[in-house]
Amino acid sequence: MRNRKVAHIFATDRFHKLKNKRMRRDxxxxxxxxxxxxxxxxxxxxxxxxxxxxxxxxxxxxxxxxxxxxxxxxxxxxxxxxxxxxxxxxEIDKMKEIDKWLEQFRKIWEDRFDNLDKLLATIKNKKK
CATH class of the missing domain: 1.10.10.10 (Winged helix-like DNA-binding domain superfamily/Winged helix DNA-binding domain)
Structure with a gap:
């Protein structure tokens, strides 16, 4: 039983170190x-x-x-x-990876702003 606990502690500690190492590389x-x-x-x-x-x-x-x-x-x-x-x-290629990830949000917000512009134009036309 004692060996199991030691093995578990070692494995858990090793897992956390690997996890932290991977997280650092994000x-x-x-x-x-x-x-x-x-x-x-x-x-x-x-x-x-x-x-x-x-x-x-x-x-x-x-x-x-x-x-x-x-x-x-x-x-x-x-x-x-x-x-x-x-x-x-x-390293430009890695920066492009960040930009590519951000692009999806850029498109979402551009669509929302376009919809808002259309709504405001509709409201403005109704007031005339």
Whole structure:
């Protein structure tokens, strides 16, 4: 019985670690953080080193490195070695994946606004 409990605890702990690792790699969780969104904005303009990125934030270099690691794991950014420096740049294809997901909502809201415009035009014509 004791071995079963130990095995269960080990398996449960391992499952939660894997689950958290997978969750961390979710692109939508990555962009939910304002610091990561700001990093994406900086890197979208030009490739930057971690130190250059860290200069834009009032936080530790380790904190910025953590954000860069999460963005890299999510494949939103990629590293490029140039001499002794590592530069981070935006991964456009992953950004397109986010845009594709948002497109479905854009269409829904455009349809709703079109229906609202028609309704308002009908009401306006009835008042005349």
């Amino acid at each position: 692109i939508f969780q990555a962009i939910a953080d304002p610091t990561r969104r700001a990093i994406i904005t900086l890197i979208a303009i030009q490739a930057m080193t971690p130190n250059a990125i860290a200069e834009h934030f009032d936080t530790t270099r380790q904190s910025v490195s953590k954000h860069l690691r999460i963005l890299t794991e999510c494949e939103l950014i990629k590293q490029e070695q140039r001499g002794r420096e590592i530069y981070y740049q935006l």
